[in-house]
Amino acid sequence: MxxxxxxxxxxxxxxxxxxxxxxxxxxxxxxxxxxxxxxxxxxxxxxxxxxxxxxxxxxxxxRLPACTGEQIRSDAMPWYISKYYGIDKFQVCETCYLDKLALTPFRKEFQRLSDHTDLEMWPCRLTDKNLSTATALEAALSRRDFEVFAKAEQIICSLVPCTADGILYGNWWTIPGCEKFNICEACYAGFVQTRDLDRFFQLSDRDTYTAYVCDFCPASPRFSQYMCKFGEMLDRGVFSYLSDFIMTFAGVPACPRIKGSGKARWWGYPEALFCHECFVDFVYQTPLGESLPINGEYMEQATICQIWSPRMRDLWLEVCRAGDPGSEESEAALAQFKTCCVQRFQVYEATISQIELIRTMQDIKRQTAFSDGMLSIRYSGMDSMATIFGNGDGHRHGNSSLGWFNTSYGAQSKQYWNSFTQGLSDANRTEDWVRIAQLENLWKQVE
Known part of the structure; x- marks a missing residue:
């Protein structure tokens, strides 16, 4: 400190x-x-x-523990509730009360709960995990109007949480003309209504019988980008900073980078394929963006995007600067770029694929070792119980390498323990890590 x-x-x-x-x-x-x-x-x-x-x-x-947002016993710590607004199921742990309310104008709106006698399990409603509540509080504080927060929280507390598990049924909102962007009712109350942005949104007619992850949930693929654009929109006071981004990228899968992706739409050339995100975000805005022979073609087989890295984007820009589309200079530069992409894919198959195979084998060995470790502990306990209650057969079990034990359980426990230690050693062999480093260096030469 x-x-x-x-x-x-x-x-x-x-x-x-x-x-x-x-x-x-x-x-x-x-x-x-x-x-x-x-x-x-x-x-x-x-x-x-x-x-x-x-x-x-x-x-x-x-002296207070960190707030994890998990349910804890109501008598585990002091709790605070709203004085004047009957917000059902809204309790704040003392940790969050001090950090987020005690030194703000809203401290007068809360009181310590001192006469609660029924033992219950409560989650803190102001935990950092509840983004809709946190942003509603921020909006209310900036407007110096506690009623704004109270109205939002009355709605949020009555709904299922916005989590990575998704939400069934309920109401969803989107912006006009965009069916692939949806936010849940809790986020609508916390993010939108508290800032009087209702006029920019409309009810969505999406299927409510399938669990859907809210686009303002941290588990959403573009959560961080949406939050940045949302903040920029508030800072500049122009809603299009958010809506333009949503209209462009909502429903667009994230670039797979070196992981590869199958069953997806691709753009580009047979020798050089570009993913949906990189096409929209980069390639389409370049002079050759509208002259690609492969334009949104669906492909079952897995492949990699050839244009996500800074090096490959620089090479593409060199092609665009070589001459007008279709000119001799442009075609020559394009042919060279395709050759580079073919070589890059060959190196990918010889390096990244091998790295993934080595790491998969390491994981298998590690999981097998941990299973043997658990069996060793279990058999050790069985050996101890048999010894305590005199259930041995009067013979010693084992051999010169394992050691000798009162029961066969002890010998089996030792054998599993040896397998555990050997398995961990095999999963972390120096030669595997050296090989991975060598392959990564080869890949970096073309990446």
Missing amino acids: AWWAARLMAGTIFQSYFGTYPEGVITKWSCDMSIPYISSAAASMSKHNNWNGFVGAARRRL
Whole structure:
């Protein structure tokens, strides 16, 4: 904490209270100033030279466990609820209350729950995992209107969570003209309604009988991109920053890169195929983007995208700069590019495919070893129980290499243990890792 705290407190009246640890102290640290309640308390109390108040606040917060969002017993820690709005099933653990509410104008809207006697299992509703709730709180704080948050949370708490497992039934929203983008009702309440963006969305008529992962869920393939565009849209105040991106990329599979992909649509040439994402994001915007002989053709066999890496994109731009499409110069540069792609694919089959095979075999050996380890523990327990209750047959079991045991269970346990250690050793052979490094270096020469 020392170096970051000193940096945060530099120039404040608390600066003299911080220093560096003595040299030679070697241990792992986590920065306590990264905890919102502690950093906010430091900033607030330094203005009033209240060092003891800051120390007390820091101690209170550091005694609390991190909020995981999992259900815990209602008597495991203090909980907070809304004073004036009856939000059903809305409870906030003390950790999240301190970090997200205690030092905000909304602290007066909550009270500590002190007379709860029924033992229940509760999840904290302000955990970082609940993005719709977190963004609703952020919007309400920026508008200084707690009712905005309360209305959103009344809806969110009544719905199933937005998770990677997807959602059955329910209401879904999209933007006009885009059937492949859908957000769930909880995210609509938290992201859209709290910012008065309702007019830009409409109810979706998608099939509700199939589980669907919300596009604003972290498990969605384009979640991070959607969030960046959503933030840019809010910052600039122009909805098209988000809607244009959605219209372009919604439903477009992510580039497979070196993993390869089958049963997909491809663009480009027989010798050089481009995935849907790279075509839309890059190739289509270049002079040769509209003259590809393969245009969205569906292919069953697995192949790789030839245009996702910076090197291959630079080579493609050189082809585009060589001359007008169809000219002799352009055709010559294009032929050279195709030759490069063919060679690249050959190297891919000789390197990446082999790397995947080696790693698959390592995983199999590792899983087999762990199975043998579990069997060793099980047979060891059986050996101990048989010995304690005198269920042995009076003979010693084993051999000179395994050792000798009171029961056959003990000998079997030792045999499984030897298989466990040998299997782990085989899964981490030095020659395999050296071979992987050599193959990766070969691939990098064409990548």
